Amino acid sequence: MSTRTQTAPASASNAAPTAGVGRRSxxxxxxxxxxxxxxxxxxxxxxxxxxxxxxxxxxxxxxxLAVPVTPAGWVxxxxxxxxxxxxxSLRRAGRGVPGWVPAVxxxxxxxxxxxxxxxxxTNPSISLLSLLTGTLALALPMVYGxxxxxxxxxxxxxxxxxxxxxxxxxxxxALGGSLxxxxxxxxxSAAVGGVVVxxxxxxxxVKYQVNQIIVGxxxxxxxxxxxxxxxxxxxxxxxxxxxxxxxxxxxxPLLSEIPILGPLLFNQTVLGYLMFVVVAVLWVGLYKTRxxxxxxAVGEHPKAADTVxxxxxxxxxxxxxxxxxxxxxxxxxxxxxxVSQFSRDMTxxxxxxxxxxxxxxxxxxxxxxxxxxxxxxxxxxxxxxxxAGTEVPSHFLxxxxxxxxxxxxxxxxxxxxxxxxxxxxYTKD
Amino acid sequence: xSSPTRTPLQRLRRSGALxxxxxxxASFIVGGLxxxxxxxxxxxxxxxxxARPTDMLAAAWDAVAGAYAAMFRxxxxxxxxxxxVGMVHPLTETLTAATPLLTAALGVAIAFRxxxxxxxxxxxLILGAIFSTWVGFTLELAWPLHLLLVVLGALLGGALWGxxxxxxxxxxGAHEVILTIMLNYVALNLLGYLLxxxxxxxxxxxxxxPVVNASAQYPLLLGSDFRLHxxxxxxxxxxxxxxxLMNRSTLGFxxxxxxxxxxxxxxxxxxxxxxxxxxxxxxxxxxGLSGAAQVNGTEKFLSESIAASxxxxxxxxxxxxxxxxxxxxxxxxxxxxxxxxxxTMQIATGTPIDIVLVVQxxxxxxxxxxxxxxxxxxxxxxxxxxxKKPKRAAGAxxxxxxxx
Numbered sequence: 107m108s109t110r111t112q113t114a115p116a117s118a119s120n121a122a123p124t125a126g127v128g129r130r131s132x133x134x135x136x137x138x139x140x141x142x143x144x145x146x147x148x149x150x151x152x153x154x155x156x157x158x159x160x161x162x163x164x165x166x167x168x169x170x171l172a173v174p175v176t177p178a179g180w181v182x183x184x185x186x187x188x189x190x191x192x193x194x195s196l197r198r199a200g201r202g203v204p205g206w207v208p209a210v211x212x213x214x215x216x217x218x219x220x221x222x223x224x225x226x227x228t229n230p231s232i233s234l235l236s237l238l239t240g241t242l243a244l245a246l247p248m249v250y251g252x253x254x255x256x257x258x259x260x261x262x263x264x265x266x267x268x269x270x271x272x273x274x275x276x277x278x279x280a281l282g283g284s285l286x287x288x289x290x291x292x293x294x295s296a297a298v299g300g301v302v303v304x305x306x307x308x309x310x311x312v313k314y315q316v317n318q319i320i321v322g323x324x325x326x327x328x329x330x331x332x333x334x335x336x337x338x339x340x341x342x343x344x345x346x347x348x349x350x351x352x353x354x355x356x357x358x359p360l361l362s363e364i365p366i367l368g369p370l371l372f373n374q375t376v377l378g379y380l381m382f383v384v385v386a387v388l389w390v391g392l393y394k395t396r397x398x399x400x401x402x403a404v405g406e407h408p409k410a411a412d413t414v415x416x417x418x419x420x421x422x423x424x425x426x427x428x429x430x431x432x433x434x435x436x437x438x439x440x441x442x443x444x445v446s447q448f449s450r451d452m453t454x455x456x457x458x459x460x461x462x463x464x465x466x467x468x469x470x471x472x473x474x475x476x477x478x479x480x481x482x483x484x485x486x487x488x489x490x491x492x493x494a495g496t497e498v499p500s501h502f503l504x505x506x507x508x509x510x511x512x513x514x515x516x517x518x519x520x521x522x523x524x525x526x527x528x529x530x531x532y533t534k535d
Numbered sequence: 536x537s538s539p540t541r542t543p544l545q546r547l548r549r550s551g552a553l554x555x556x557x558x559x560x561a562s563f564i565v566g567g568l569x570x571x572x573x574x575x576x577x578x579x580x581x582x583x584x585x586a587r588p589t590d591m592l593a594a595a596w597d598a599v600a601g602a603y604a605a606m607f608r609x610x611x612x613x614x615x616x617x618x619x620v621g622m623v624h625p626l627t628e629t630l631t632a633a634t635p636l637l638t639a640a641l642g643v644a645i646a647f648r649x650x651x652x653x654x655x656x657x658x659x660l661i662l663g664a665i666f667s668t669w670v671g672f673t674l675e676l677a678w679p680l681h682l683l684l685v686v687l688g689a690l691l692g693g694a695l696w697g698x699x700x701x702x703x704x705x706x707x708g709a710h711e712v713i714l715t716i717m718l719n720y721v722a723l724n725l726l727g728y729l730l731x732x733x734x735x736x737x738x739x740x741x742x743x744x745p746v747v748n749a750s751a752q753y754p755l756l757l758g759s760d761f762r763l764h765x766x767x768x769x770x771x772x773x774x775x776x777x778x779x780l781m782n783r784s785t786l787g788f789x790x791x792x793x794x795x796x797x798x799x800x801x802x803x804x805x806x807x808x809x810x811x812x813x814x815x816x817x818x819x820x821x822x823g824l825s826g827a828a829q830v831n832g833t834e835k836f837l838s839e840s841i842a843a844s845x846x847x848x849x850x851x852x853x854x855x856x857x858x859x860x861x862x863x864x865x866x867x868x869x870x871x872x873x874x875x876x877x878x879t880m881q882i883a884t885g886t887p888i889d890i891v892l893v894v895q896x897x898x899x900x901x902x903x904x905x906x907x908x909x910x911x912x913x914x915x916x917x918x919x920x921x922x923k924k925p926k927r928a929a930g931a932x933x934x935x936x937x938x939x
Binding site: 130266310317323335337339340458499511 | 569573574575652654709710713714717724725731732886887893894895896900903904
C-alpha cells in the first residue's frame with residue numbers, strides 16, 4: 107500500500123502496455139473459469155434450455171435449439187478451465203495473449219451464463235432471435251452516442267454531454283418531424299440538436315477553457331431542463347408539435363429472408379443501416395486516412411500537431427460539432443423508431459452508458475460498437491429472461507451491465523489509455 | 536497542467552463577486568426569455584406585434600414577473616400569506632430542501648479538491664439512505680442513541696460506496712467518472728431490490744419501507760408547522776467540519792496537494808493511494824448523511840425516489856460553491872431556494888419546474904466563464920481581452936478529467 111509499490115493511475119496512461127500477461131487478467135480468467143465450474147457444471151439446474159431461432163411468421167422455419175444443460179455446462183466449464191491453463195502457460199513462457207483468446211473466453215462465458223439462466227427460468231425457452239434483435243435496437247442509440255463521443259475525445263475534448271446530445275436530438279427530431287412532416291426533416295433537426303449541444307461544449311471548453319467535464323455535466327442538466335420545459339409548454343399544447351412521423355423498416359429483398367441474420371441485419375430502419383456505415387467510416391477514417399492521423403495527433407500531442415501546421419483548436423471544434431451531429435442523429439431513434447413522441451428525460455442515462463462503452467471499447471470505433479452491443483445484450487437479457495420467468499431477481503439482472511462495466515474498467519481496460527491530451531485545453535504560446 | 540493553488544480569498548478576488556452576481560442575473564434573464572417566448576398570451580400578442588407592440592411586451596412581463604414572483608413567494612417570503620407561519624414557511628422549506636443538497640455537495644467538493652470527479656453522490660446517498668432506514672426501523676432504542684446510530688449507519692453506507700470508487704481508482708487507475716456513474720445505477724437497482732424484499736413495508740405491495748421509528752428521526756426544529764429538522768444543523772456542522780478538514784488539517788492539505796498535482800504530491804512523499812481512498816470515503820460519508828436527512832428527517836421512510844436528483848444537483852452546487860465549504864453552503868441555500876420556489880411556481884403559474892434546471896445550469900456555466908459574462912455586459916476592457924489567460928473553472932483542480 108505504500109507509494110512505491112502502487113501503480114499510479116497517472117503513470118498508467120503513459121506507460122506502454124507490457125508484453126506479458128498481467129496479474130489482474132490472470133485473476134479474471136481464473137475467476138471466470140471457477141465461476142463456470144461451480145455454477146454451470148457442479149450446480150447445473152439440469153434439464154434442457156430451448157432457444158427458438160425463428161419467429162412463427164418466418165418463411166423458413168428452423169427447429170429450435172434444445173441444449174441439454176448439464177453436459178453443455180460441463181463442456182463450457184472445461185473449455186474455460188483449459189483456456190485459463192493456456193493463459194497461465196503463455197505467462198510462464200513470457201508471451202502475450204493473442205487477441206482471440208479473451209474474445210472466445212467471453213463468448214463462452216456469456217453462453218454459459220445464458221444457458222444457465224434460461225435453464226433456471228420457470229419456462230426454460232427463449233427466443234434467441236428476439237434476444238438478438240432487441241440487443242441491436244437497445245444498442246443503437248449507444249452506438250451513435252459513443253461514436254459522437256469518440257469523435258470529440260480523439261481530438262482531446264472530453265465529452266460527458268453525450269446524454270444531452272442524445273436528448274436534444276430526440277427532442278429536435280420530434281419537433282422537426284412534426285413541423286416538417288418528413289423523416290428527412292426530423293433527422294436533420296436531430297443532427298442540428300446534437301450540434302447545438304456541441305457548439306456550447308466547444309464555446310465553453312475550447313474558447314473559454316472551462317474544465318471539459320464540468321461543461322459536459324452542466325450541459326446535460328441544461329438540456330434536461332430545457333427539453334423538459336419546452337415539453338411542458340410548447341409540445342404539450344394541441345398544436346401537434348409532438349407527433350413526428352414514424353420511421354419504417356426497410357427490409358432488403360432476399361437478404362432479409364435469410365434465417366436469423368435476415369431479420370437481424372437486413373430488416374432495419376435507415377438509422378439501423380446508417381449505424382453500420384458510421385462505425386465503418388469512422389474506423390477507416392481514423393486509422394487509414396490523413397484526416398484520422400491528424401485527429402489522433404491533435405488528441406495525443408497537440409503541440410506537436412500544431413508544430414507541423416495542424417490547426418489544433420479548429421480540428422477540435424470541427425470534430426466536436428461532427429460528433430454532436432452523429433450523437434444527435436442517434437437521439438432521433440427515441441422519437442422516430444422507439445416511441446413516436448418525445449417525453450421528459452426519455453434517454454434515461456443511455457448517454458452515460460455510451461460513454462462507458464467508449465472507454466470500454468478503448469476509444470476505438472469497433473471496440474465501442476462491440477461494447478455497446480454487450481450493454482444492449484445485457485439489458486435485453488433482463489427483459490427476455492423476466493418474460494421466461496427467471497428466478498434471478500430482475501433488479502440484479504438490471505445491474506449486470508453496470509457491474510460488467512466496473513469490472514471491465516477496473517480489471518481489463520484499467521491500463522488502457524485515453525488520448526493523451528484529453529481534458530487539456532490548448533493555447534498556442 | 537499544474538496551477539498554483541490559491542486561497543479562497545484570492546480566488547474570490549480574481550473572479551470577482553461582480554461576475555457571480557452578473558452570472559446569476561444573466562441566467563435569470565435567459566430563463567425569463569424562455570418563459571416569455573413560450574407563454575401563450577405573449578405569443579398571441581406577438582401576432583399583432585407591429586400594430587400594438589406594448590401588448591406583447593406587457594404579456595411577456597406579466598408571464599416572467601408572475602413566475603419569478605411565485606418562485607420568490609415559495610422560496611423566501613410569502614407576502615400573500617395571512618398568518619406569520621404562512622409568511623416564513625417558504626424560508627424554512629428552502630432550508631429543508633438545502634439540507635441534503637449541502638452535505639452531498641460538500642462530499643462532491645472534497646473529492647473535487649482531490650482531483651476526483653465524483654458523479655456518484657447519488658449512489659452514495661442511496662446507500663446512506665438504505666443503511667439509515669434499516670437502522671431506523673429494525674432497532675428499538677432510546678432517542679439520542681438510536682438517532683446517533685442512524686447517522687453512523689448513513690455515514691458508513693455512503694463511505695462504503697465512495698470507498699469502492701477510491702480504492703478502485705487508486706488501485707487500478709480506472710476512471711472515477713465511469714466508476715461513479717455505474718455505481719449510481721447499481722445502487723438504484725439495489726434499492727429497488729431491497730424495497731421489494733427485505734426493506735418492504737409489511738402488508739404493502741408498493742416498493743416503500745416501513746416508517747422509521749420516532750426515536751430514529753431528526754426532531755423538528757420549529758414545531759409541527761414546519762418541516763425543518765435537526766438534520767439542517769447536522770449539515771451546518773458538516774460544513775464546519777469540511778472547512779476545518781480542507782483548510783486546517785494535514786489530510787486536507789494532502790488532498791489539495793494531490794488535487795493540484797498528483798505526481799508532485801507523490802514525489803514529495805504524500806501517500807496518494809491513502810489520500811485518494813480517504814477523500815472518496817469522506818465524500819461518500821457526507822453524501823450518505825444526505826440519505827439520513829432525507830429518510831429520517833424529511834420523508835420518514837425509504838422509497839425509490841428518495842434521492843430525487845439531489846446527487847446530481849450536488850455536483851452543480853459544488854461547482855457553484857467553487858469546491859469551498861463556505862461557498863458550497865451558500866450555493867446549497869440558493870439551490871434549496873430554487874427547489875422550494877420552483878414547486879410553488881409550477882403550482883401558481885403553471886410554468887414547468889424544469890426552468891429551474893435551466894437557470895441553475897446557466898449560472899454554473901456563466902460563473903465558470905467570467906470573460907463571457909463580462910462580454911455580455913460589456914465589461915471587457917481591451918487589456919483583459921489581450922491577456923486571454925486560461926481560466927480554470929470553479930475551483931476544480933487541474934487534474935480533474937484526463938489522466939495525466
